[in-house]
Amino acid sequence: INRFNPALPLIEKALQDPSPQVRQVACIAMGQIGDTRTVQFVMDRLNDKEALVRAGAKEGVSLFRPGPGRPSKKEDTLLLLLKKDLDNKDSALRVSSFVALANLKETGIIPLLLKEVVRSDNSTLVKKGAAKALRILKPSIAQLLDEVAKVSVISSENLELNYKVGGKNLLSVVVNALEDSDNPLHPDAVFILGEL
Numbered sequence: 001i002n003r004f005n006p007a008l009p010l011i012e013k014a015l016q017d018p019s020p021q022v023r024q025v026a027c028i029a030m031g032q033i034g035d036t037r038t039v040q041f042v043m044d045r046l047n048d049k050e051a052l053v054r055a056g057a058k059e060g061v062s063l064f065r066p067g068p069g070r071p072s073k074k075e076d077t078l079l080l081l082l083k084k085d086l087d088n089k090d091s092a093l094r095v096s097s098f099v100a101l102a103n104l105k106e107t108g109i110i111p112l113l114l115k116e117v118v119r120s121d122n123s124t125l126v127k128k129g130a131a132k133a134l135r136i137l138k139p140s141i142a143q144l145l146d147e148v149a150k151v152s153v154i155s156s157e158n159l160e161l162n163y164k165v166g167g168k169n170l171l172s173v174v175v176n177a178l179e180d181s182d183n184p185l186h187p188d189a190v191f192i193l194g195e196l
Contacts, residue, residue: 003032003033003034004033005033005035007029007033008030008033008035008038011026011029011030011033011038012026012030012038012041014026014029015027015030015041015042015044015045020048020050020052020053021052023045023048023050023052023053023056024050024052024053024055024056024057025056026056027042027045027053027056027057027059027060027061028056028059028060028063029060030042030060031059031060031061031062031063031064032060032063034063034064036064039061039064042057042060042061042064043057043061045057045060046058046061046078046081051090051092051093052092054093054096055090055092055093055095055096056096058078058081058082058085058093058096058097058100059096059099059100059103061078061100062078062082062099062100062101062103062104063103078100079101079104079106082097082100082101082104082106083097083101085097086098086101086109086112091123091125091126091129092125094126094129095125095126095128095129095130096129098113098116098129098130098132098133099129099132099133099136101133102132102133102134102136102137102140103136105137105140107137107140107141107144109133109137110134110137110141110163112130113130113131113133113134113137114130114134114163114164114165114170115165116129116130117130117131117134117165117170117192118165118170118173118174118185120184120185124187124188124191127185127188127191127192128188128191128192128194128195129195131191131192131195131196132195134163134170134195134196135195135196138161141161142161145161170196171193171196173185174189174192174193174196175189175193177189178190178193
């Protein structure tokens, strides 16, 4: 998180660790540091035999800023992989696609995220991941609104961005679920709120 470049050799070594959890976290850490000279190390983990590591690699790669070593969006095969994994049965791969697409400011996934966050048959991991992606996307939506409203005096600073599900404010839906133990979202409501 502090973008501490001297840690890169240790993180690179961790990418080879026998533990999939260590490799997963190393991928995300590389992306958080964001040194474009290391993006290929993370890209190589997209082919790891462990789904958990591939999930970490997707999220890690999405954290690198566009520039040398990172393909532009137009030619980015990562986008194709991320969109393909939106339907994956493996929860970790689905969630990593949600978060990675949000990191890449792909606002087109918002309708899917809204469905996923309140879908009662989803795991807690998927609901939390969808909520996290919605939170990550909020600044991108505000920026988009600012660009659209440049000709007027309205700015996103004067607006409260709220997501709607079925015509209701998403936060209200989750808070109501938190208060109603019979609501199918009740067990996950606190986790969803934590991410939002």
